[in-house]
Amino acid sequence: MDEIIQLIDSYVSQLEQYNKILVEDQVNLQNNLRALSEAFSGARSGDVQGFIDSAATARDLYSQAGETVYQAKEQLAQMRDGL
Numbered sequence: 001m002d003e004i005i006q007l008i009d010s011y012v013s014q015l016e017q018y019n020k021i022l023v024e025d026q027v028n029l030q031n032n033l034r035a036l037s038e039a040f041s042g043a044r045s046g047d048v049q050g051f052i053d054s055a056a057t058a059r060d061l062y063s064q065a066g067e068t069v070y071q072a073k074e075q076l077a078q079m080r081d082g083l
Helices: 002-039 042-082
Strands: none
Touching: 002 042
């Protein structure tokens, strides 16, 4: 049983690290989007709008991935606590 708990703890730790990376990447992407939108505001905004839209989609996917990883971590922790 101890081996199972150690394995689960290892997975929980890995998921915490993945979530941290996803959140950092999401924040960086959001900041880059803001800077790009400000730099190309006005008449030139159409020049990069497709890229901005794609980057916003990527940001949203990072958010969804982070939520999925967080939920997986929580479920594993609950399973461990139930052992």
